[in-house]
Amino acid sequence: MTSNPTLAELADRVTADRDRPAYGHDALITCDRLVRVFTADGVEVQALQGLDLLVREGELMALVGASGSGKSTLMNILAGLDAPTAGAARVAGRDLLTMTAGDRLAYRREVVGFVWQQTSRNLLPYLTAAQNVTLPMRLAGRRGRSRSARRADAARALELLELLEVADCRGRRPHEMSGGQQQRVAIAVALSNDPSVLLADEPTGELDSHTAEQIFTAFRTANERLGTTVVIVTHDQAVAGEVRRTVAIRDGRTSTEVLRRSEVDAATGHETVVAREYAMLDRAGRLQLPAEYTKALRMRDRVALELEPDHIAVRPDDSEGR
Numbered sequence: 001m002t003s004n005p006t007l008a009e010l011a012d013r014v015t016a017d018r019d020r021p022a023y024g025h026d027a028l029i030t031c032d033r034l035v036r037v038f039t040a041d042g043v044e045v046q047a048l049q050g051l052d053l054l055v056r057e058g059e060l061m062a063l064v065g066a067s068g069s070g071k072s073t074l075m076n077i078l079a080g081l082d083a084p085t086a087g088a089a090r091v092a093g094r095d096l097l098t099m100t101a102g103d104r105l106a107y108r109r110e111v112v113g114f115v116w117q118q119t120s121r122n123l124l125p126y127l128t129a130a131q132n133v134t135l136p137m138r139l140a141g142r143r144g145r146s147r148s149a150r151r152a153d154a155a156r157a158l159e160l161l162e163l164l165e166v167a168d169c170r171g172r173r174p175h176e177m178s179g180g181q182q183q184r185v186a187i188a189v190a191l192s193n194d195p196s197v198l199l200a201d202e203p204t205g206e207l208d209s210h211t212a213e214q215i216f217t218a219f220r221t222a223n224e225r226l227g228t229t230v231v232i233v234t235h236d237q238a239v240a241g242e243v244r245r246t247v248a249i250r251d252g253r254t255s256t257e258v259l260r261r262s263e264v265d266a267a268t269g270h271e272t273v274v275a276r277e278y279a280m281l282d283r284a285g286r287l288q289l290p291a292e293y294t295k296a297l298r299m300r301d302r303v304a305l306e307l308e309p310d311h312i313a314v315r316p317d318d319s320e321g322r
């Protein structure tokens, strides 16, 4: 252990702490110790238990986790449909805890777009694809109600439908389209007001694997061509495997994340994708070890720690019988 710091050292530490940028200062989405408690029939359920998550502008990332881990709760908060119990959540500079009902409505219209699993939840059944895409633009009313504004909205709707390769569906109502076409139109609807963030909760859950791949391509197109930040909750390993960053949620907290990067072999020019798993370390120093690791070494209750020059070793408790 180090000796007691001098007064000058303490003053230096205070200055360094003060000058350190705030947590998530450069992130588009910041969740800081986010808590959501539900009370049902007098029983409290802690759906989010101090979740930390940072998403940078321009990312395309996936959230995965077992059923009940808190993914939908998090998405509903980020979508502005639900409010957290405690902690902090900011998206594109908006504080999700302190927003008024009016701010929340503007936030849902202007800052986030969302695509849900149930195709029926995304589109109005009595409107055509093009009308579904122009509706959020009309509701936001950014261009006014003149004829030229309506023409500009219709042109943007067609551009988006073309970008997502469903322009041929523009005059069709949802029941006249396949599930995959409906989801691509739903992505166009979500993008209509040029949101900073596109949120999708199991968007491929009702689709076969080939169609799911097309939907994922549509998200990638939105991310690459429009620069929209995309967060997708998915059970689909194929989708999770396609993104650079997959964050796992366990028991209402972010636990591990997998980062993938391409490596090109200098000799052959062959490109391979290398994946590496990381654990989240929160500001209190808490770390969640993957269950399969702790099970493999029969670790529970207590582990032995050793600080090495370049790593920390975590070993099974060896104190038994000593």
Ligand SMILES: Nc1ncnc2c1ncn2[C@@H]1O[C@H](COP(=O)(O)OP(=O)(O)OP(=O)(O)O)[C@@H](O)[C@H]1O
Pocket: 038, 039, 040, 045, 046, 047, 065, 066, 067, 068, 069, 070, 071, 072, 073, 074
């Ligand atoms: N409105 C609610 N009232 C009470 N409990 C709720 C409510 N919404 C969610 N929960 C509980 O919160 C926990 C997290 O639920 P959530 O729906 O966020 O999980 P999930 O990871 O999205 O699961 P799934 O993959 O099955 O959709 C669960 O224990 C759930 O039962």
